[in-house]
Amino acid sequence: MDETLGRQLASKWLKTNALRSHPGLARHIPPTSLYSAAGLRRMLSRHGTVVLKPVRGSGGHGAMKISRQGQGYAFHYMTNTRTFHSFEGLLGAVNATRRGRPYLIQKGIRLATIDGRPVDYRVKYVKTNGTWGIRAMVGKIARKGLFVTNLCRGGTQVSASYGIRHSLSAGVVGAKKRQMRELTRTATQWLEERFPGIGQLGYDYGIDRNGHIWILEVNTRPH
Numbered sequence: 001m002d003e004t005l006g007r008q009l010a011s012k013w014l015k016t017n018a019l020r021s022h023p024g025l026a027r028h029i030p031p032t033s034l035y036s037a038a039g040l041r042r043m044l045s046r047h048g049t050v051v052l053k054p055v056r057g058s059g060g061h062g063a064m065k066i067s068r069q070g071q072g073y074a075f076h077y078m079t080n081t082r083t084f085h086s087f088e089g090l091l092g093a094v095n096a097t098r099r100g101r102p103y104l105i106q107k108g109i110r111l112a113t114i115d116g117r118p119v120d121y122r123v124k125y126v127k128t129n130g131t132w133g134i135r136a137m138v139g140k141i142a143r144k145g146l147f148v149t150n151l152c153r154g155g156t157q158v159s160a161s162y163g164i165r166h167s168l169s170a171g172v173v174g175a176k177k178r179q180m181r182e183l184t185r186t187a188t189q190w191l192e193e194r195f196p197g198i199g200q201l202g203y204d205y206g207i208d209r210n211g212h213i214w215i216l217e218v219n220t221r222p223h
Helices: 013-022 037-047 086-098 160-167 170-194
Strands: 033-034 050-052 064-069 072-077 080-086 103-109 116-127 129-140 156-159 199-207 213-219
Touching: 013 103, 013 213, 033 037, 037 050, 037 064, 037 086, 037 103, 064 086, 064 103, 072 086, 080 086, 103 160, 116 160, 116 170, 129 160, 129 170, 156 160, 160 170, 170 199, 170 213
Parallel strands: none
Antiparallel strands: 033 103, 050 064, 050 103, 064 072, 072 080, 116 129, 116 199, 129 156, 199 213
16 A cells, blocks of 8 residues: 555644644644634634635635725735625625635734745655655745745745745744744644544645744645
C-alpha cells in the first residue's frame, strides 16, 4: 500500500475543530464557525472582516471575503467587489454564491503583503515508511486584485524565505520557518491521534502584519 496516499478528510470543520482543541495550537487557529445568517452578522460585528469558504473544497473555489464598510458591507468574490447598504442585500449575494452548500465563516486575517498582494505559505508534510517529513515549504503571492493566493487562481509561487523576507523582514526568516515546522509537527501528531491513517497533509499558513502565524487550513490531498 502506498502510505503517502493515506486517509482523506474533506471536512474543513472537522479538522479545524480538532486543531483548536489543542491548548498549544488554539491561538494559531482563526476564530471559525459554521455558516448561518446570525453567525455571519455576529462574526462581522466582532471581527470586521471575515472569509467564507466551503466546508468541502480546495483551490480557493467559492471563497468570499466580506468587510464592514461604514454602515454597509463590501463583498469580494473572485475579481468582483460589490457594496451593499443592508445586511439583507449582502445575504442575497452570499446565498446566491453559496447555493445551499455548507460553509465556514473565518475571521479575516490581515496577512502581510508584497506590493499590496497577500502572501501565505504551504507546508507539505508526507509520511513515508512510517516517518513524517517535510516535502515542501513555499510561499504563494495572490494575483493582483484577488485575496486568495491559490496558484490555480493566478497566484505566484516563491520560496518561503522570499515571502517572509519581502513581506516582513530578512531578520525573521529563520524564526518563522522554524515555527511553521514546529506547528506542523505538533498539529500532525494531534490529528493523527484523532484520525488514524492520514498519510499526507498540506498546511496553509498565514503570517499577519504583526508576525503572528495562523493555520488557515489543512488539506489531506495537498497539491
